[in-house]
Amino acid sequence: MQSYDRRFEDILDSTEDLFAEKGFHATSMRDIAHAAEMSIAGLYYYLPSKQAALCLVCTRIFDRLDAAAHELHGIADPAERLRAFVRAHLAYMLRNDDAYRVLLHDMDALDGEYGDRMRLRKRRYFSLAADLVSRLDVHSAFVSPRIAAGALFGMLNWAPTWYRRGVDGAIDTVADTILAIFLGGISAIASPLEVRS
Amino acid sequence: MQSYDRRFEDILDSTEDLFAEKGFHATSMRDIAHAAEMSIAGLYYYLPSKQAALCLVCTRIFDRLDAAAHELHGIADPAERLRAFVRAHLAYMLRNDDAYRVLLHDMDALDGEYGDRMRLRKRRYFSLAADLVSRLDVHSAFVSPRIAAGALFGMLNWAPTWYRRGVDGAIDTVADTILAIFLGGISAIASPLEVRS
DNA sequence: CGTTAATTCGAGCGAACGTTCGATAGAACG
DNA sequence: CGTTCTATCGAACGTTCGCTCGAATTAACG
Numbered sequence: 259m260q261s262y263d264r265r266f267e268d269i270l271d272s273t274e275d276l277f278a279e280k281g282f283h284a285t286s287m288r289d290i291a292h293a294a295e296m297s298i299a300g301l302y303y304y305l306p307s308k309q310a311a312l313c314l315v316c317t318r319i320f321d322r323l324d325a326a327a328h329e330l331h332g333i334a335d336p337a338e339r340l341r342a343f344v345r346a347h348l349a350y351m352l353r354n355d356d357a358y359r360v361l362l363h364d365m366d367a368l369d370g371e372y373g374d375r376m377r378l379r380k381r382r383y384f385s386l387a388a389d390l391v392s393r394l395d396v397h398s399a400f401v402s403p404r405i406a407a408g409a410l411f412g413m414l415n416w417a418p419t420w421y422r423r424g425v426d427g428a429i430d431t432v433a434d435t436i437l438a439i440f441l442g443g444i445s446a447i448a449s450p451l452e453v454r455s
Numbered sequence: 456m457q458s459y460d461r462r463f464e465d466i467l468d469s470t471e472d473l474f475a476e477k478g479f480h481a482t483s484m485r486d487i488a489h490a491a492e493m494s495i496a497g498l499y500y501y502l503p504s505k506q507a508a509l510c511l512v513c514t515r516i517f518d519r520l521d522a523a524a525h526e527l528h529g530i531a532d533p534a535e536r537l538r539a540f541v542r543a544h545l546a547y548m549l550r551n552d553d554a555y556r557v558l559l560h561d562m563d564a565l566d567g568e569y570g571d572r573m574r575l576r577k578r579r580y581f582s583l584a585a586d587l588v589s590r591l592d593v594h595s596a597f598v599s600p601r602i603a604a605g606a607l608f609g610m611l612n613w614a615p616t617w618y619r620r621g622v623d624g625a626i627d628t629v630a631d632t633i634l635a636i637f638l639g640g641i642s643a644i645a646s647p648l649e650v651r652s
Numbered sequence: 653c654g655t656t657a658a659t660t661c662g663a664g665c666g667a668a669c670g671t672t673c674g675a676t677a678g679a680a681c682g
Numbered sequence: 683c684g685t686t687c688t689a690t691c692g693a694a695c696g697t698t699c700g701c702t703c704g705a706a707t708t709a710a711c712g
Binding site for chain 2: 281283284363366367400401402404405407408409411412413414415416417419420421425426432435436438439440441442443444445446447
């Protein structure tokens with residue numbers, strides 16, 4: 259039923275917006291129903307529970323991120339592939355309203371099997387990025403891959419808290435700057451004599 | 456009354472732990488009362504409202520952070536002062552259980568005057584760090600102070616999500632590594648020819 | 653001791669929560 | 683037409699929420 263699927267996506271759109279704006283716990287099923295312009299009982303025809311709604315929203319976000327990451331397989335050069343990943347990841351964080359908040363915070367509210375499944379996907383996505391980093395020519399024995407990946411993701415995932423359109427320039431430029439700090443920093447630690455203090 | 460103050464701090468300790476662990480909205484006043492080993496009505500003898508409880512907890516955390524930052528005034532060298540700040544900030548993020556979560560997320564739940572006051576303190580603290588960065592000898596015309604401070608705080612504030620005791624080494628060492636990545640990265644952008652690609 | 657003030661609690665208020673149920677309206681199909 | 687299935691809703695369930703009140707208990711002081 260095509261009309262069902264369209265309505266279903268509409269509802270998930272509204273749900274995602276509300277979770278991103280107010281957070282999972284501060285959003286009620288009545289809020290979602292109102293945003294989707296239907297009754298609470300009608301909402302439950304599409305969503306079995308609030309937890310399932312959060313799980314569906316998270317799954318959709320991961321689907322988009324993974325789809326963007328999957329397109330990187332065509333890029334042979336490891337440095338360019340990492341650059342493309344950084345650009346895509348930051349772009350998703352900074353566009354799409356505050357959808358990133360659902361992943362970075364609300365996801366922890368998922369219990370049981372829902373929680374296990376989503377935490378697994380989160381780990382997979384992050385290790386995908388750590389893999390890209392480890393394949394760089396610039397490998398440093400002085401910085402562990404865990405800290406390196408953590409530093410890179412930190413700069414990227416923190417960006418939504420300070421980035422302002424029109425003040426901080428184009429998103430791709432910010433992505434390149436962050437990547438340059440990261441690569442320059444790693445390189446400086448790997449060969450500290452080449453940078454004067 | 457000394458006994459009152461001691462009890463008050465005990466209650467705020469319990470409140471901070473619960474907010475950090477489960478989040479503001481997922482924590483009920485009954486949870487707090489139970490953790491503080493008293494009745495709900497008795498709890499309201501100390502706390503006028505749940506919002507006030509969050510505000511008090513946030514204030515306490517900022518007091519600690521500001522106190523640590525205030526000790527840096529004795530350090531003359533800008534680079535060493537920044538290093539001390541980075542160490543102190545990361546140490547607070549990684550010790551004190553998950554208190555950082557209250558600041559980085561739950562604080563947004565504060566309404567009205569409470570919210571205004573805390574957001575002002577947050578901005579002050581962050582601009583304090585941006586000030587330290589701008590006073591470095593290494594100034595780059597290619598990286599704006601906003602992006603630089605955002606990158607540094609990103610690496611620091613994201614650390615609690617990946618740091619594991621016993622796996623990633625001493626906290627001060629991690630702080631030094633993050634600072635090295637930051638300074639090396641900024642320097643590399645400032646004088647790109649000195650780092651081979 | 654009696655009196656006053658500080659501290660704690662049981663009980664419950666109204667509201668909002670997630671969720672369910674039976675009924676209903678419309679479309680689909682014979 | 684009647685029947686079946688899809689989609690929607692009003693009303694309400696039981697629970698928990700933040701919060702309050704009046705009474706009881708304890709400590710302080712004369």
